[in-house]
Amino acid sequence: MDHKLYETFDSIHAESALVAHTRAAMGAAGRVRNRGRMRVAAVAACLAVLLVGSGGWVYMTPVSAINIETNPPIELGVNRFDRVVSVSGGDTLQSEDGIKFSSYEDAVDQILSDPGLADVPELSIAVTGGSEMLNSVENCASAHRNVYCCSGSEEELAAAEAAGLPLGKYQMLLALQAFDPSITVQQVAGMTMRQLRDELALLSGETDENAGYQGQGNGYGTGDGSGNGYGTGDGSGNGYGTGDGSGYGYGTSNGGHHSEKHHSE
Amino acid sequence: MRSEQEADRALRLYADTVRRICMIHLKNYADTEDIFQTVFLKYLVSSTAFASEEHEKAWFIRVTLNACKDLLGSFFHSRTLPLSEVMLQPAAQEAEHQEVLEAVLSLPEKFRDVLYLHYYEGYTAPQMAKILKKNVNTIYTLLGRAKDRLKAKLEEDGYGSQTV
Structure with a gap:
């Protein structure tokens, strides 16, 4: 009986159609699973790109500018994390390395210490980042002679650029024109900040001290x-x-x- | 999740084993196909690491038995009678085999399992006890009774009394 039982069971085989159907079902299940995984991977990749992209965009977008009025002027774009993300017109600098992505205080310090600017008689720094940034830049500039800092809005800066003057001089021009409308851009351009301030003090009848302008030097x-x-x-x-x-x-x-x-x- | 190659290998090795267990438990081909696919899909997604082929085979037997029991015990299955019930399951073409098979299938489920596992797969009582999660002595008892019942059935059917 043992043998008969064995033979009987042995005569049972999985039908080829059954095996084929099962193989197809397993293949389909594998593909569905793989497709699911690929979908998850694709979504994750998209998210990663989006995150990195938006993070990079936030980091790389300058929200304020520091203009150093050399010839040609150097403009530093500063992002919301107080890092310099763009430097333009830095041709007069001997070394631009290390300015980008450093904090703007370090950048200003480094630029002012640049040997290429040593013989520049007077420097004007215009800041569009509000009073906090102006204070910080003034702190940096206080160690250097004949550096004038001023703060203004983007519009003022644009107007100053249109007039071909540094922002500080442009503001002085506006102040002087309030007393003496005959003063021209050319006149202002030919004078130093110190002279301008004295001029303003003279026109306004005030002394340097209480004119409200502070200059390093x-x-x-x-x-x-x-x-x-x-x-x-x-x-x-x-x-x-x-x-x-x-x-x-x-x-x-x-x-x-x-x-x-x-x-x- | 196992690779397609692994699934294919398992299908080649264990298709007949799974089919035989389905045969002795299920009454129609539709259920057989259902369980057959369920078992191999379970294998496909299972992360069980097998120590040996024997271990793997035992896994297939255990999973197939469970799947058959689940199906037979389901409320839906116990309350319905598929149209395909009338269709005899294919396989076991020879008349001699057919008679023996019918005799086996006429026995209660618990006897069919031990007969198959012992006489075809060659498992010993302690091994069967593990697979069927039963006491070894219970297996011995079941095996003894199954043999007696099968013998009686075959004699009753007038099948090869001289060979039994």
Whole structure:
């Protein structure tokens, strides 16, 4: 009986149609599963691209600008994370490396320290990023001589560019024109910020001190004791401070020009 | 998820085993096809790692038995009678085999399993106890009774009394 039973069971085989159907069903199931996986992978890839793209866009979009009025002017685009994301017109710089993607304070510092700008007599920096950025840039600029910072809106900056003036000078032009409409762009362009400020002070009848404009380049000496000098004169005036202590000199003149000397130890 | 090659290999190796178990449990071809595909699709998506081919074969037997029981025990199945019921399952063409098969199929399910596993697959009682999740002694008892019942059935049918 054992043998008969074995033979009986052995005579049963899976029909070829049954095997073929099952093979087809398994193939279809595998494809559906693979298709599902591919779909998931595709969606994940799209999301990743979208995330990276939008993140990159947010990072790479400048929201404010710092214009350094060299010739040609250097314009730094600053993103919302206070990083420099674009540098244009940096031909006068000897090294542009390290400016991009650094914080704008570092970038301004690096540009101002650039040997290519050492012989530039006067620099104007225009900022469109609000007072916080202006303060930071002023902090950077305070270590350098004859650097003037000012802040303005995009529109002012555009108008200044249209007039061919740095923003600081353009603002001065507007201020001067309020007193003397005959002042032209050319006149302003030929003067330094210092001269412009003196001019404005003269026109407005105010002294440099309370004119409301601050310029780097005033000399400060610190130390023990104090000493200061103050001089006025017709035609020319100069003031200087000497001493072991802090000296602060300034002068005003009716002649429109003045010189100053500072000595500090 | 197993590869298509793996699925194909399993189909070649275990198609007959699964078909035979379906044969001794199911009454119509539609159910057989259903269970057959269910078992192999289960294999396709299963992540079970098999230690050996024997292990794999035992897995197929266990899964097929469970699938058959699930189908037969389902409410829908127990309350309906498919039209194809009248169609005899194909296979077992020879008259001699047909008679033996009919005798086996006339036995209760628990006897059919042990007869198949012992006489065809060659499993011992302890191995069957593992696969069927039963006590070894129960298997011995079932096997003894199954043999007796089959013998009686075949004699009753007048089939080869001299060979039984």
